[in-house]
Amino acid sequence: MTVEEYNRTVDLWADRLYRFAVKLCKQDEHLARDFVQEAFLRLWQRHKDVQAPAARAYLFTSINRLLIDHWRKHRRMDLYDTVPDQNITEDPAARTSKLLDVALTQLPDIQRIVVLLRDYESLTYAEIGQMTGLSEAQVKVYIYRARRALKNFLTAKGISA
Amino acid sequence: MINEQNYEAWFLDFLEGRLSEARQQALQDFLARHPHLRDELEQMQMIYLEPELHRIPKDDLKAPAIELPLLDRLLIAELEGDLTPRERRRLQALMQRSPVVSRTRRLYQMVRLHPEDLSFPAKDRLKRRPVLRFNYKVYAAAAALVLAAVLLFLWRPFGPGGSAPAVAHVPAVEQLPPVKPGFSDAPNSPGTTLSATGGVAGADSLPVHSRTSSGGVVVSPGLADEVKRPVHRVPPFHEAPVPSPDRTPAVVMAPAHTPATSPRVTLPSGSPKEGGARTPHTGITHLARAQPAQTLSSLTEEAAQMALTETALPVEPVVFPPSEDDSALLEAFAQRHRQTTAGNPLPQRDFRVENEGENTGLRKAFRLLSLLPPVNSQSPVAALPKVALAAIETTTGLPTQFKRVQTEDVARLHVRIGPIAFSRVTYK
Missing domain, CATH: 1.10.10.10 (Winged helix-like DNA-binding domain superfamily/Winged helix DNA-binding domain)
Structure with a gap:
């Protein structure tokens, strides 16, 4: 993925990834923002290996893993009820x-x-x-x-x- | 026939039910004759494998079942587009039979989630700028060309008297001070080792043998070799000006490491030749007229050295217009420093630099400093070459540190100049 393709990926998927993360973070927008940034950082670090069409799957996979790791570390500190x-x-x-x-x-x-x-x-x-x-x-x-x-x-x- | 050598096999066959009735009778007769083996048979009977202990959890292997009531399963399948034609007919039949089905169906239609109109607030910060890779080899080649041009301009194969090429026999010192890398703020700095190709009228002809105070002879390379190498020109003694007291010593860029190949002139003993306006201090020659050459050649040497020794990092090209005013650069640096140190500025004099000649390294250094972001910013900035840092250290008296950490994915550049720290992170 070139730099231009990476930037295009940001345009295409940043908002949708953010909405997804906000919901998963139970409306904690700051946390969601951190996860989105981290997911894109990971994509950038691997941008030479990741093809542009696979960027969406890479981003959502990354953010899923980030969230699951976060939940494991902060279990029961959520906003249930x-x-x-x-x-x-x-x-x-x-x-x-x-x-x-x-x-x-x-x-x-x-x-x-x-x-x-x-x-x-x-x-x-x-x-x-x-x-x-x-x-x-x-x-x-x-x-x-x-x-x-x-x-x-x-x-x-x-x-x- | 069963006997004491093969009775274990008979026991096994008996336990597995493979003995005929006649053989079973023979076994019983054998046990009657050998009652102590009956216990062994009973012990063998107790050994068996518990199949339950080795049961594979088949539930984990099976496809998970959707354990939902039929109506829910059909309605969700309809929502997900999973209905088969048969299931669809069945669902329609259920809906016609009871209005509850329709209400439940509408309820399921409501649980489809719709994304909110949210936008990521700092999308531009996620984007990356294309990194232009700066090739040090190109830089070194260009520097070499400039150096060659300067040498051609400065080198005079014949002295003022028009005689053969001459090299000065410079007055000697008793003992040369050690080579001190870094800068020489010329007139009063002992310990500067100079290369010389300059000539003095009436001087001895080549080859030049300079006698050291200890009696040793240093053979200077030939002029042809001198032209090939980056050298520092020392003006003839009669041309060397006496520094005026009101003049601030010029800052002269010098290589941080004296190249091993540079020709070294050892100052011989004896009185100076005619016309040699020696300076009062021993063994040091003023660089006043030679500053442009020395500065530029030092820089180019350093650039070439860096090209050989340093890993090329992706850096942004920085343009230095020759007409740019150094005072603006200095002011920018001072201003940045004041911002960074939050009202605790260093005195302005700490940044005063007498920029005579083509102090390209300093210009570059300050230019870069004025562009650098505050501590720990990740904005890509141009890398500070070591030569520029050396210039800063010498001219401001501030200690500098320069560190590069390069991993597979990330290149980190840490620069510290006095109390100011800069860092740059480049993700590959």
Whole structure:
């Protein structure tokens, strides 16, 4: 990857990587920013070996590993159950969105990763598996479980169709 | 027939159920005759492998099952686009049967996540600038060309009298001081070892033999060799000016290491030749008229030396317009220093440099310093060559440090000048 291709990769993927990281970091934007910078730094250090089309997978793989390492080091220091419901607006659509954010934080880490990759990046099971080191079947199971958990959370919070 | 030599095999066959009835009877008869072996048979019966102990956890090998209720599984599969035609028909049938299915389906449609409109706040900081690799060899070649041109300009094969090429017999010192690398602020610095190709009218002809005070003879190389080498020209004695007291000594760039190949002139004993306006101090010749040549040749030697000894790092080219005013550079350096030291500036006189001649090294040094970022910045800046640091050290009196750490991925450059530290990190 040339320097120009690397800079183009920054333009293409920095924002999406950041959104993904923010969600995974439970809205901690500073932490997400650090992870994004670190992921791009790793890409730069390997930019001669990484081809431009593979940059996206490299970035998301890097950030997944960074996050998993971070969680292992700071286990249980997260924000589970700390988002108060009363702050959630009464607008139905916005309320649902906020509740989903809360529900997302309560998912197991790996489920949160795969469902975000699926929804934010529209990746296939195989692509997600490649980035997370899971088999396609495992990815599918985690996504299904995550969907059901999210739906049950909404139901428990009184959201109905 | 069973006997005491083969009874173990019979025991095994018995335990595995492979003995016929006749043989089983023979075994029982044998045990009756040898009752002490019955215990052995019973012990063998107790030895067996527990298959449960070696069970492979098959659940780990199987594909994970989606243990969800049928309705949830179908609705999520629809959301994920995984429905087979058969499952789709089944789901439609379920939806027609109960309105609860439709409501649950709508609920599942809501759990698809949508990215927020977030932008990375410092995207430009992630980008990299193309690094122009500076080839020291090119630099050395250019320096060599300049050096050759200067030598051609300065070298006069015939002295003022038009005689044969002459080399001065310089007055001797009792003992030459050791070679001191670094700078010579000319008039009063003992210990400077000089190379000489200059001539004096009426001087002896080549080859030049200079006699040392200890009686040794140093044979100077021929002029042809002198032209090939970077040399320092020493003006004839009669041309050497007496330094005026109001004049600040010129700062002269000199190589940090005296090249081993440089011709060395040993100052012979005896009185100076005619016209030789010697300076009061022993053995030191003024460089006033020779400063441009000395400065430039020193720099080019240093550049060539660096080209041979240092690993080329990717650096940005820095342009030094010849007309650039050194005072602006000095002011920039002083200003940067004041910023860095947060109101604790060194006195301005510490930065005073008498820039006479083509002090390219100093110009370059200060130019680079004015461009350097504060401590620990990772902005790419040009690398400071050692010669420039040496200039700083000599002219400001500040100690300097220069360190390069180069790994497979990262090249780090650490420069310290007095209280100011600079570092540069280049990711490959």
